[in-house]
Amino acid sequence: MNVGTWRMGRGTNTLAFVLAAPAVVVFGAFWLLPMARLAVFAAGGQLGWAAYLAVVTHPRYLESLISTVVLSAAVTAATLAIGGIAGVFLSRHRFPGHGLLVGMLTLPMAFPGVVVGFLVILLAGRQGLIGLLAQALGAGKLVFAYSMTGLFLGYLYFSIPRVLLTIMAAAEKLDPALEEAARSLGASPRQILQDVLIPGLKPALISAGALCFATSMGAFGTAFTLATRISVLPMTIYTEFTLFADMAIAAAMSLVLGAVTWLVLALARNATGAGVAAAA
Amino acid sequence: MTPRDPALAIRLEGCAKTFADGTKALAPLDLAIGAGETLAFLGPSGCGKTTLLRLIAGLDSPDPGGRVWFDDKEVTPLPIERRQVGMVFQSYALFPNMTVAENIAYGLKVRGEPRDRRRTRVAELLAMMRIEALAGRAIDQLSGGQRQRVALARAIAPRPRLLLFDEPLTALDAKLREALRLEIDGLLRKLGTTAVYVTHDQAEAMALGDRIVVMNHGRIAQIGTPHEIYHHPADRFVAEFVGLMNHVSGEIRDGWLHCPAGRIPLDRETAAGQGEVMFRPETVCLAGTGETHLKGTLAASFFLGDRTRLLVDGIGEQSIVVDVVGPVDLPLGTPVPLRIQSPAMAAKGST
Numbered sequence: 001m002n003v004g005t006w007r008m009g010r011g012t013n014t015l016a017f018v019l020a021a022p023a024v025v026v027f028g029a030f031w032l033l034p035m036a037r038l039a040v041f042a043a044g045g046q047l048g049w050a051a052y053l054a055v056v057t058h059p060r061y062l063e064s065l066i067s068t069v070v071l072s073a074a075v076t077a078a079t080l081a082i083g084g085i086a087g088v089f090l091s092r093h094r095f096p097g098h099g100l101l102v103g104m105l106t107l108p109m110a111f112p113g114v115v116v117g118f119l120v121i122l123l124a125g126r127q128g129l130i131g132l133l134a135q136a137l138g139a140g141k142l143v144f145a146y147s148m149t150g151l152f153l154g155y156l157y158f159s160i161p162r163v164l165l166t167i168m169a170a171a172e173k174l175d176p177a178l179e180e181a182a183r184s185l186g187a188s189p190r191q192i193l194q195d196v197l198i199p200g201l202k203p204a205l206i207s208a209g210a211l212c213f214a215t216s217m218g219a220f221g222t223a224f225t226l227a228t229r230i231s232v233l234p235m236t237i238y239t240e241f242t243l244f245a246d247m248a249i250a251a252a253m254s255l256v257l258g259a260v261t262w263l264v265l266a267l268a269r270n271a272t273g274a275g276v277a278a279a280a
Numbered sequence: 281m282t283p284r285d286p287a288l289a290i291r292l293e294g295c296a297k298t299f300a301d302g303t304k305a306l307a308p309l310d311l312a313i314g315a316g317e318t319l320a321f322l323g324p325s326g327c328g329k330t331t332l333l334r335l336i337a338g339l340d341s342p343d344p345g346g347r348v349w350f351d352d353k354e355v356t357p358l359p360i361e362r363r364q365v366g367m368v369f370q371s372y373a374l375f376p377n378m379t380v381a382e383n384i385a386y387g388l389k390v391r392g393e394p395r396d397r398r399r400t401r402v403a404e405l406l407a408m409m410r411i412e413a414l415a416g417r418a419i420d421q422l423s424g425g426q427r428q429r430v431a432l433a434r435a436i437a438p439r440p441r442l443l444l445f446d447e448p449l450t451a452l453d454a455k456l457r458e459a460l461r462l463e464i465d466g467l468l469r470k471l472g473t474t475a476v477y478v479t480h481d482q483a484e485a486m487a488l489g490d491r492i493v494v495m496n497h498g499r500i501a502q503i504g505t506p507h508e509i510y511h512h513p514a515d516r517f518v519a520e521f522v523g524l525m526n527h528v529s530g531e532i533r534d535g536w537l538h539c540p541a542g543r544i545p546l547d548r549e550t551a552a553g554q555g556e557v558m559f560r561p562e563t564v565c566l567a568g569t570g571e572t573h574l575k576g577t578l579a580a581s582f583f584l585g586d587r588t589r590l591l592v593d594g595i596g597e598q599s600i601v602v603d604v605v606g607p608v609d610l611p612l613g614t615p616v617p618l619r620i621q622s623p624a625m626a627a628k629g630s631t
Contacts, residue, residue, distance in 0.1 A: 177373035180339055181431075183360045184367040185387035185438060195386070199377035 038251050045248025055252045061236065067148070068233040069260065072216035075152060079159040079212050080205055086160075087167025088197065102168075106161040113158070113221015120154040120226060121145045146226055154222040159215065163208040170204030206272055210265050217261045233257050287316035288350055288441040288474045290336060295346035297331050305331040306498045308346070318468050318475045320489030322482060324521070328498040329478045330446060336476060337444050338363045350441070363442070366435030370447040372427040374419045380430050381406070381415040387438035405433040408467075425456045432464070436471070443468070443475040449484065461487055482522045486510070494518045510560075516627060519558055526564075527627060528596040529556040537624070541595040542574035547623035559624035561589070561603040567617035574618040576600060578610055592616055 043049040055061050090102060108116065124130045124145040134142035144150050178200065182192045198205070220234040227235050233253065241250040290313040297306040306328045313319050321329035334340040335348060338360035342348065348356045355363055366387075374383050381402050388398045406412045409429045414422065422430065428448055435443060445464070449457045465488055468475050479485050485492045486506040494501045494509060494517075502514035513519035530539030532555040537544045544557055567573070576592035579599050588608040591599040595618075602618065610616065 175371050175373060177369040177371050178375065180360070181367060181369060181373040181434075182375070182386070182390075183339075184337065184365055184444075185390060185434070186361050187386075187390045188361070191390050195377075196375065199375070202377075 035255075039255060042248050042251035042255060045246065047248065051248050051252040052256065055249065055256050061249075061253065064231050064233050064236040065256070065260065067230065068217060068257075069264065071148065071151060071155065071232065072213050073264075075155040075159055075216045076209050076213045078152075078156055079163050080209050082156070083160050083163030083208070084167050084201065084205065087164045088171045088201075090164070091168045091171035102164075105164055108158050109161040111158065113154075113219055113223070114225050115221075116154045116158050117222040117225025119157065120150050120222070124150055124153065146230075148230055150226050151223060151230060151232070154226060155216050155219060158219075158222070159212045162215070163212055166204050166208040166211075167201060170201050174200045202272065206269065209268070213265065213268075214261050217257060287472055289313065289315040290442065290474065291349040292332075292335070292342075293347045293349070295332075295335055295342040295348065297328075297335060297340065297346075298343050304498060306335075306342075308343075309500055311493070311500070311503075313474060313476065314490075316472050316474055318477060318488055318490045320485035320492045321476065321478045321495060322480070322485040322489075322492050322521070323495035323501075324480060327495040329480075329493075329495045331498075332495070333444055333446055333476055333478045336442075337365055337367060364438075364440050365442045365444055366438065366440035367444045368428070368431050368435050368446065368448045370450050372424075372431045372451075374427055374431055374434070376419050378419070379415070380411065380417050380419070380422070383419070383430055384433045384437050386434060391438060401437055405437055408436075409433045424452050425460060428452065428460060429463075432467070436467075440473065443471075443473050445475065445477040445479075447478055447480070450479075450481075457481075457484075464488065486522075494521060496521075512625070513558075516558075519627075524561050524601050525558050526561065526596060526600045527556055527558055527598070528600070528624075529554070531555070532557075532626070537626075539574075539595070541576055542572065542618075544573055544620050545623040547625055550626045556627040557624040558627050559620060559622075561601040563622045563624075564600070564602045564618050564620055565604055566602075566608070567619040571619055572617040573620050574600075576616055576618065578612055578614045578616050580612065581608055581610070583607060590616070592618065 042051050045051055047054055056065065086105075090098070111119075122128060124143060126141075126143055126145075128143065128145060131141050131143050134140065174197075178196050179192055182196050187195065218234055219232070220238070223230075223232045223235045224238070231239065234257070237250050237253045237257070240246045240253065290311075292309065292311040294308045294310065295306065296304075296308040298304050309332075311332075321332060323329045331340065335342050335346070338348075338355065338358055341356065346356070347354055350363065360367075375386065378386065384402045384405050385398045388401060393401075402415075403412075406415055409432060411426065411429050411433070414426060414430070419427065419430075431448070448464070449460055452460065461484055464477075468488070477485070477488050479488075486509075489506060491503060491505055492509050493503050494514075496517050502509060502518045504512070504514075509518060509522055513522065513525075519525040528537065528539055528541075528544060530537045530544075531553070532538075532546070532550050533552045535546050535549065537546060537555065537557045544559070546557060574595050576594040578590060579593040580591040582589045587603050587605050590602040590604065590608060592602055593599050600618075
């Protein structure tokens with residue numbers, strides 16, 4: 001092929017269009033159309049377009065929305081703290097069994113939510129290890145698998161591996177001389193964390209955090225296995241859909257779930273100045 | 281300016297380093313660095329020079345038994361943050377989340393110096409390194425040479441008692457390297473701070489070091505002034521690593537080495553017998569009408585501008601390298617008579 005033509009404006013444009021076409025078709029067919037259909041569908045129930053309003057004003061729906069956001073935010077914060085520390089440690093230190101440990105830590109990524117829920121029940125359910133242990137110690141039966149704590153634990157369990165891997169990859173790329181330079185200038189470990197490590201890992205922390213938050217917002221399997229008392233948004237959608245057959249509300253909630261997730265991520269991104277950091 | 285602390289003298293006693301995987305990076309060694317001295321560690325990669333620097337810096341600790349002294353205070357257990365050293369890295373290691381001025385001020389900031397004192401000191405350093413215009417710039421907007429200037433200013437800002445350089449110019453191109461080398465030299469002279477400079481570039485070591493420590497395989501091969509290292513290398517490794525060296529073997533007798541191509545004068549009385557001598561390319565010239573020591577044939581000639589480098593065959597096992605001033609207009613294959621201008625060294629043990 002003639003390289004000269006490729007350099008010319010028209011040639012490049014045509015080529016770009018041809019290359020982009022499949023992506024445009026897939027985007028249109030599997031994102032734009034279903035989303036538009038969903039948006040319209042949500043307005044086709046008894047409430048009409050007011051379905052959207054109902055989702056964010058009705059106490060039961062609103063409570064579900066808020067608890068989902070709070071839970072996801074808490075899980076994200078805890079995961080970033082735990083995964084961040086563990087990730088930096090694992091990328092810095094090599095010891096016998098290092099590979100095996102990383103493999104074991106990332107194993108939960110393959111588990112479906114139901115399995116994660118089951119593990120939480122095994123740990124903190126009615127016949128759970130913690131309950132039995134507490135009973136043996138005379139502290140009464142401790143059961144928190146079916147509460148917010150149980151959900152938090154389950155979400156944490158499947159979130160950590162993803163964050164861990166992202167942070168490890170980023171920490172390995174961080175120039176160790178940066179930390180040594182800070183030490184030579186007299187910086188304390190806390191100052192190094194604040195001035196070198198966190199800024200250096202910021203892009204990774206933000207993308208890992210976003211992934212973690214979005215996954216938590218939409219997690220269903222774990223909640224389904226555990227939820228007896230709490231209703232996170234995906235559960236509420238499921239209930240509306242199957243139990244009450246209110247598909248319009250279910251559709252409206254789905255879109256609100258997506259919109260809220262996007263909004264929170266956008267706000268977090270703005271607040272941390274990720275735009276600049278990610279571009280640099 | 282606050283009065284300057286007297287320069288620091290450093291002493292290492294029996295310092296060895298074995299890495300966690302069992303690699304012996306350094307054999308036990310003793311070393312003394314005089315107050316205000318600039319010592320260059322020179323050697324090929326993997327010779328242990330960076331490990332030795334890290335022991336002095338406090339980034340690594342020596343194997344048990346090794347001790348590091350700063351003046352008469354033992355600092356072996358002290359980590360780098362408590363040794364008052366300034367360090368300059370090959371990768372610059374500037375903080376990308378801070379501006380040039382913030383980078384320079386960092387050491388003062390973590391020590392809790394008040395803001396106005398910091399500002400004065402930063403201005404002083406920006407002027408000293410002639411980078412005033414860059415004060416507000418982000419690090420990724422700087423060129424390599426500018427980055428190393430900032431790194432230098434950052435290391436000097438808290439007035440360290442010892443400056444450590446870990447191949448600071450390796451990542452720069454030749455011309456910039458030369459310019460910055462001169463600048464570092466001037467700076468070290470002005471500050472009078474004791475400094476250790478690690479490099480694998482012999483020209484850098486010769487230009488900057490008051491003394492040079494040539495290292496090989498985790499051992500010190502020779503310590504000496506640039507002059508001593510160049511003219512009296514302790515062994516074949518040092519001779520080969522620093523500059524170019526010719527080797528000719530033959531029979532030594534009466535202060536000369538005799539070989540089929542002629543004879544070479546020796547710099548000292550050497551026991552008679554089979555032996556080998558070494559001499560530098562610039563100590564040889566074309567004999568012309570004067571006394572001729574050696575005869576060979578011209579194998580190649582390279583015009584280098586200020587001099588011409590000739591390769592002459594038929595004398596040693598390998599071609600003899602001869603540097604002569606100015607151009608040489610001889611066809612290849614011509615017989616060339618050579619004269620050794622300063623006596624050659626008898627080669628000692630080889631590595």
